[in-house]
Amino acid sequence: MTKEKVNGATEEEQQAQSKKALKKQQKEAEKAAKKAEKQAKLAAEQQSADEDDFAKDRYGLSAMVQSQQKLDRALVRVQDLTAEKVDQLIWLRSRVHTSRAKGKQCFLVLRQQQFNVQALVAVGDRASKQMVKFAANITKESIVDVEAMVRKVEQKIESCSQQDVELHIERIFVISQAEPRLPLQLEDAVRPDGEGEEEGRATVNQDTRLDNRVIDLRTTTSQAIFRLQSGVCQLFRDTLTKKGFVEIQTPKIISAASEGGANVFTVSYFKSSAYLAQSPQLYKQMCICADFDKVFCVGPVFRAEDSNTHRHLTEFVGLDIEMAFNYHYHEVIDSITDTMVQIFKGLRDNFQTEIQTVNKQFPSEPFKFLEPTLRLEYTEAVAMLHEAGVEMGDEDDLSTPNEKLLGRLVKEKYDTDFYVLDKYPLAVRPFYTMPDPNNPKYSNSYDMFMRGEEILSGAQRVHDAQLLSERAHHHQIDLEKIKSYIDSFRFGAPPHGGGGIGLERVCMLYLGLHNVRQTSMFPRDPKRLTP
């Protein structure tokens, strides 16, 4: 049915669509014509200048790199342009970050990721008047190859990452030309929120950023965020691999809604329907029943929640852990908290540049954590909230504002941004949560918090098929639909527990950011599916 809906537009709709397409095509053609015109103009200018230009072979638009030849030319990286390279003639490929013509000179800032260097084309032995003009006309964000002499500077260049040298350009060729009107300016996109307003300068709103994500991701802030995110994944996996965990790959298309049926996306699967996994929960548990002992996985999870908040996405990356334990699920908590602590330490020790880069635009306090990690019981937390004037029942779930308040109270009392809240009321947890043996109203389950927001939810799971059936029945879940899951526990299952961590939330909260879209490269929410 869904397929029909997609392809089976009415005739009217089709006409409207083809009109629209036609219009777009015309627009495209106009654009292309304009571009061609501009290029022709540049070429013509160059040609007319060529005759009396001694430097005419030293600059220009390169043919599109189509792998015509294997050039034996070493390119240096901007970050390697230090005092050691002084008086060397080098080749470099980089973006034109800014350019400024000034008399017979043109100053450029050349950029590679988070690094940049000052460069200069000046009329003289190696550059003609026409060459300086050509350089001055190169659009921002274009990619150029330059041959240049590295020169020491008298005074440090404060505005560039490479402060001790500048480049004296002897050849410059455009490898890929950027269109002249950028949808957003990189310098606006890294300006701290307050600063823009005070000085009457622009900042860039989030939708503009996300609509033009390819440009937004080029900023020093974005480069730092996603390099740090790559680090979180690596630290997560390396720590667990050292602890003897095995990485698993779990299916995302599933035949039954894993966690009850609400908030699940439906997929048309050939002549039938299927769902997108809301977590790898059931599969990682099956791996425990299949003797993998300790497993982790990193992958997308899908939630069809119509929530437009700062911390909800419809698709995010789950860092999932599951492990058999011997006698007490606190063995699991200890493994997870130690993993988090290793991540925090790894970020602190190896990603200081990235942290400080993000802090320049989004200032925040350094992230604090304790060793061993603080563990509070739910009842203690409720008592702290009561004491702070909050009215709530002992077995009520925590509201988002109360979670945040609790985070502040914990920070005041214990000076930590990371803690575990243990022994949640049974009623607010999923059916597969192990009840507390000492108090049937509570459960062997826990959440973990960073800066007062939940980043992990976990528990000891029920590993007995009979108790699991009872609990599912109690939650009014159709046992037939989760048969293969329940059957997994019929042939000997070790006691086990685990949890799922939201990658984007960990990055957001570690860096003290305020919107999870900042730490998702191409975020998905009920209103955003592009780019």
Place this chain on the structure above:
Amino acid sequence: MTKEKVNGATEEEQQAQSKKALKKQQKEAEKAAKKAEKQAKLAAEQQSADEDDFAKDRYGLSAMVQSQQKLDRALVRVQDLTAEKVDQLIWLRSRVHTSRAKGKQCFLVLRQQQFNVQALVAVGDRASKQMVKFAANITKESIVDVEAMVRKVEQKIESCSQQDVELHIERIFVISQAEPRLPLQLEDAVRPDGEGEEEGRATVNQDTRLDNRVIDLRTTTSQAIFRLQSGVCQLFRDTLTKKGFVEIQTPKIISAASEGGANVFTVSYFKSSAYLAQSPQLYKQMCICADFDKVFCVGPVFRAEDSNTHRHLTEFVGLDIEMAFNYHYHEVIDSITDTMVQIFKGLRDNFQTEIQTVNKQFPSEPFKFLEPTLRLEYTEAVAMLHEAGVEMGDEDDLSTPNEKLLGRLVKEKYDTDFYVLDKYPLAVRPFYTMPDPNNPKYSNSYDMFMRGEEILSGAQRVHDAQLLSERAHHHQIDLEKIKSYIDSFRFGAPPHGGGGIGLERVCMLYLGLHNVRQTSMFPRDPKRLTP
């Protein structure tokens, strides 16, 4: 619409369903009753025996581990039960792999993953007649805690991984009881195909295995396959991280079919529709345009192909690479082939036990590769096939049988199981493939093969928005639907290329297996969505 279809069953259907549900519930209840009866019987037996049983506290069914207490008890691992532990009293948790009563003794084989050890309960000082009987009655695959003395054996125990010692059990408690009828026997599941037939013993067919995957994954073969798979992912990432690549996370729910529209799964997305990404292709390219320079990602990709072959899955794990290059896309080929070679070496050097374990059940020749990797051009391959009597046009795509034949010819001539086929005809490649600058009928694209089957497809991509629009138009792709993709190239884009590797295929072909379902934990194909 899809939602309605799922929930909107007719009244008749609902009645049929609730009858079915009722029947199932009755069946469940009967099962539970039987189990309770059996447990009561065991308990009763134990109780009646208790009065005159001096060992009555030394065995029994443990209460379900519900984290009642933190036991200060160290458990040893089976693989650590070596001669060094002789004459030590140890605690161990493991599965009962087999048990055999013999007079006043009961022999057990206790198993942990791929390791096992012989154990013995014998009537004497520490064990009563009743205790031996209890041990003999423990169902296969149950999980037990045993306290035992480690004893040296006179003769090596050939049938166990731990050959120098056996365990003399002094206490034994059942932690989790397996149902008595296993859906498949582990020893049948690891029997080589031929052997079963010859000796009139059972082997297990693939559907039975997959229907009962939790049991099938416990075999030494499965444990080895998926530990090796975990290794492939780790080697892939570690190699690329060392080369300066950044890990990215790309969305799986997308607004437009990325590769043309065929074979794509549709998702209902709130009040609209979306698709499941057939590859991270467009997103990893956007990351290159966003200055990440070299990126990789590991994640699910989805193909709605109705192919029921040995090598197609509807969901598999893609190991994806994309990188900017300087002047020639062979820089990309070199990076990818070196990564593959590092994976092959890492497997050969660190996963020899796993390789040999799989070989016991599925014998195959060791995987051969050359350094540097062999690279053939498409025209050379066609010539080799022509010479071998195959009739095909110069610009025809390779059929699967011809791919396999080519693999054999290459193996004969060059003695390698891994090679690159370069310069495919332009017509058989996706619209974003860069045409060959020297011959418009060919392209800067390549496939990589292991044992004659394709594991990677890749190319230099078109990085110029205008040429990309032309190519998309030529392929009759609606430009409007891929607007944000094409726009990514308007603001300066470096020349770049990459490729996507199928994880399950790499594991299958490296190990010389013959069905990709063997290397997918929970495979998905047009006919299988469970477990």
